[in-house]
Amino acid sequence: MSGFYTVAGLLLGVVGANILKRFLPMVPEVFILIVTGIGLSFVPILKGTSLEPEFFMLVFIAPLMFIDGQKQSFNTIRSKFRGILLMSVVLAVVTVGAVGVTANGIEGQWTLPLALALAAIVTPTDALAVESLTRDRDMPAGVEDALSLESLFNDATGLVLLDLALSVLTKGTFSLANGIGHFLFVAIGGILIGGLGGLGLVMLRYKLNRMGNNPEIITIPISLLTPFLIYLLAEHFGTSGILAVVATGIEHNWEANRLRLTSTNVQLATKVIWTVITDVLNDGVFLFLGLSLPSIWQDIRQLGWGSTLNLVGLSVFIYGVMFVVRYVWSVTNRDIHRVFWPQQSKSQNRFNARIFAISGVHGSMTLALAFSLPKTLGGQPFPYRNEIIILTTLVILISMLVSAVILPVILPKKVDAYTADEVDHVRNKMVDFAILQMRATIDDHMIRELLTDQLQSQKNSEVTSNRHNLSNNFYLLFDETKSLIDAFIHSATVTANYSSQSINRYDRLVNRLLVEQHRFKFKHRLKHLEKEVIWHTKNGVFTQRQRRSFRDHRLRTDTDYAAKVQNWQATRQDLLRLNQAVIKEADQYLDEVLRARLVQQHSDNNYIYMVQKTIDRFFEGIQHEYQPEMQPIDADYYVRAFQYEYDFIQRGIDQGFITKAVASKLYTEINQAQLLRIQIN
Numbered sequence: 001m002s003g004f005y006t007v008a009g010l011l012l013g014v015v016g017a018n019i020l021k022r023f024l025p026m027v028p029e030v031f032i033l034i035v036t037g038i039g040l041s042f043v044p045i046l047k048g049t050s051l052e053p054e055f056f057m058l059v060f061i062a063p064l065m066f067i068d069g070q071k072q073s074f075n076t077i078r079s080k081f082r083g084i085l086l087m088s089v090v091l092a093v094v095t096v097g098a099v100g101v102t103a104n105g106i107e108g109q110w111t112l113p114l115a116l117a118l119a120a121i122v123t124p125t126d127a128l129a130v131e132s133l134t135r136d137r138d139m140p141a142g143v144e145d146a147l148s149l150e151s152l153f154n155d156a157t158g159l160v161l162l163d164l165a166l167s168v169l170t171k172g173t174f175s176l177a178n179g180i181g182h183f184l185f186v187a188i189g190g191i192l193i194g195g196l197g198g199l200g201l202v203m204l205r206y207k208l209n210r211m212g213n214n215p216e217i218i219t220i221p222i223s224l225l226t227p228f229l230i231y232l233l234a235e236h237f238g239t240s241g242i243l244a245v246v247a248t249g250i251e252h253n254w255e256a257n258r259l260r261l262t263s264t265n266v267q268l269a270t271k272v273i274w275t276v277i278t279d280v281l282n283d284g285v286f287l288f289l290g291l292s293l294p295s296i297w298q299d300i301r302q303l304g305w306g307s308t309l310n311l312v313g314l315s316v317f318i319y320g321v322m323f324v325v326r327y328v329w330s331v332t333n334r335d336i337h338r339v340f341w342p343q344q345s346k347s348q349n350r351f352n353a354r355i356f357a358i359s360g361v362h363g364s365m366t367l368a369l370a371f372s373l374p375k376t377l378g379g380q381p382f383p384y385r386n387e388i389i390i391l392t393t394l395v396i397l398i399s400m401l402v403s404a405v406i407l408p409v410i411l412p413k414k415v416d417a418y419t420a421d422e423v424d425h426v427r428n429k430m431v432d433f434a435i436l437q438m439r440a441t442i443d444d445h446m447i448r449e450l451l452t453d454q455l456q457s458q459k460n461s462e463v464t465s466n467r468h469n470l471s472n473n474f475y476l477l478f479d480e481t482k483s484l485i486d487a488f489i490h491s492a493t494v495t496a497n498y499s500s501q502s503i504n505r506y507d508r509l510v511n512r513l514l515v516e517q518h519r520f521k522f523k524h525r526l527k528h529l530e531k532e533v534i535w536h537t538k539n540g541v542f543t544q545r546q547r548r549s550f551r552d553h554r555l556r557t558d559t560d561y562a563a564k565v566q567n568w569q570a571t572r573q574d575l576l577r578l579n580q581a582v583i584k585e586a587d588q589y590l591d592e593v594l595r596a597r598l599v600q601q602h603s604d605n606n607y608i609y610m611v612q613k614t615i616d617r618f619f620e621g622i623q624h625e626y627q628p629e630m631q632p633i634d635a636d637y638y639v640r641a642f643q644y645e646y647d648f649i650q651r652g653i654d655q656g657f658i659t660k661a662v663a664s665k666l667y668t669e670i671n672q673a674q675l676l677r678i679q680i681n
Contacts, residue, residue, distance in 0.1 A: 005045045013040050014283040028404050030132040030286050037290015053372035058231060060281050061365060062245050066227035067278050068152050069249020080149065083339030087146060088153035092123050095325050096161050102321050106314055117165035118388050121370050122395045124158040126363030127151035128282055133403050137411035142341030143355045155365050156242040160186050162369055169377060190240030194247030197230050202251050209266055216266045223270050285364045292367060296393050299386045311387060315394035327357035358406055361399045366392055417661030424460050426662055428603035431458050432594055434644040438637065439591055445583050449616055451637055456609055458673060473607040481586060481611055485510060488585045502574040509622060579622045586615055638677045645670050
């Protein structure tokens with residue numbers, strides 16, 4: 001059960017952190033997640049939870065690398081292969097060498113293989129952390145691409161180099177030829193296993209998608225299991241599981257291109273599921289980092305403050321060495337320039353190199369490597385294991401803090417193609433336009449209002465006009481509509497077609513249900529409820545059967561009441577016909593108000609909808625349909641409504657009052673709404 005509690009705690013942490021970041025928009029998300037993780041570590045069930053490397057690599061890193069691989073195509077990897085090799089392998093090896101020699105020189109009691117093991121641990125970078133720290137900043141496209149591809153492959157390099165360093169520590173000897181051979185076996189073997197295994201799974205899913213009904217029942221579970229199966233298979237044969245799942249992810253990118261517009265339901269469902277899983281795992285990575293910090297703090301307390309300060313100084317020096325190596329490597333290497341930021345001036349090259357160096361943030365993968373160090377080596381405690389874990393943690397925190405402070409200063413603020421208010425403004429007008437067009441073609445009042453409710457739900461209900469203005473507009477329009485109804489029921493057309501008894505009765509209902517009830521204060525309603533309770537209690541009438549029995553008895557014994565009921569039944573049909581005429585008149589008036597608002601380019605029209613709903617409740621009261629049975633809406637109505645929305649956007653693009661960026665977002669929303677309605681129907 002401990003595993004279940006850990007997963008449940010992480011999920012609660014993800015939810016809590018995402019709620020918290022809404023109230024702290026200026027704080028980088030990664031720090032909110034880490035602090036949340038620290039908070040979770042004090043929960044009794046999760047207390048003492050530490051990062052288990054094997055579990056972490058399989059459950060978190062493998063699926064995340066799989067998804068990152070799917071974002072890259074064969075063409076991208078082939079065209080940028082030289083740059084990827086230089087950054088993910090050569091730069092990683094150079095960094096390990098520089099950091100290892102530095103650590104060995106400063107900590108003389110550390111052997112060179114031990115220092116190289118530390119260097120291999122702190123070498124992998126975390127592009128996800130950089131993305132979180134620079135979410136509102138405009139990162140140069142070439143640098144962003146370079147960081148993403150470097151992070152995709154240098155995890156495997158760090159793992160292999162750490163394995164080599166541990167091998168030297170164990171055996172006491174090192175063979176360059178054996179080291180290179182081992183590196184090639186692990187790397188190429190992982191790629192081959194991932195490529196071949198991924199190809200087999202892709203072909204299986206492709207065939208299943210092309211044949212039979214409901215292929216998603218089989219293919220989506222296969223997709224979810226793929227990264228775990230490939231990772232375990234590669235690790236079983238002693239090769240790189242990370243490179244294997246990356247290779248498989250690239251294969252799945254090819255699958256999406258092959259499927260094109262076929263099996264759309266499978267592709268959309270798979271994308272949605274993986275998007276949610278990826279977001280949760282991304283957040284879980286940093287939560288795990290926070291969960292691990294209290295146990296590291298205990299190690300610091302046991303080590304003593306003097307030794308800890310020495311480690312702080314060493315971690316700062318190590319970070320400085322890695323920064324210099326990354327900067328010099330990226331500013332002087334013409335191949336990197338040619339692949340990632342070609343045809344740039346010298347000043348721009350230096351700027352890109354600085355960004356690349358500062359963005360060498362280290363994350364949970366680095367900490368996982370540190371925790372993967374064995375506790376014993378040759379039957380003896382692993383030398384300086386706690387110190388290496390503390391150093392690793394300090395390097396991670398330093399890299400995050402430096403990036404969080406410097407990158408927002410030197411990077412320009414990201415300029416969005418549109419604001420949320422702009423999208424809401426256009427969306428509201430688009431929905432109102434479609435509603436008007438559809439209301440003009442539907443005669444059935446109930447269907448018309450149900451469809452209006454459904455289309456209104458596309459609006460962002462949280463974004464409204466000023467509430468004071470909304471209230472003023474509502475009461476003004478409500479009074480105007482009530483006056484319209486009064487004038488209509490006393491017009492010559494109505495008096496010529498309906499009895500005076502029906503008109504007078506309807507007039508009283510208007511004042512009782514539409515006006516007085518609207519103006520009743522709470523205490524008046526409470527007093528009315530009190531009278532109702534007393535009457536029902538006094539007469540012992542509570543259930544519907546009792547009400548029918550009481551009514552039948554009164555009809556037999558009370559002649560005045562029976563006469564009133566008979567008179568009411570005689571005029572009811574006339575009253576209902578009048579009610580339908582009033583409905584038509586009120587709807588036409590409110591639709592004209594909305595049409596005029598749209599002509600004037602107003603989008604804050606929610607008060608019209610609120611008046612319509614209030615009037616509808618009155619009409620339902622006349623018909624004694626306070627909870628009318630929901631009628632199914634013909635799918636064709638939705639198709640036509642969405643087409644009107646498409647037409648509105650296209651007309652807006654042609655006339656220049658809707659930008660292509662806003663149009664693209666709204667097109668996506670309409671597509672999703674249309675897909676949802678198709679699935680429901």
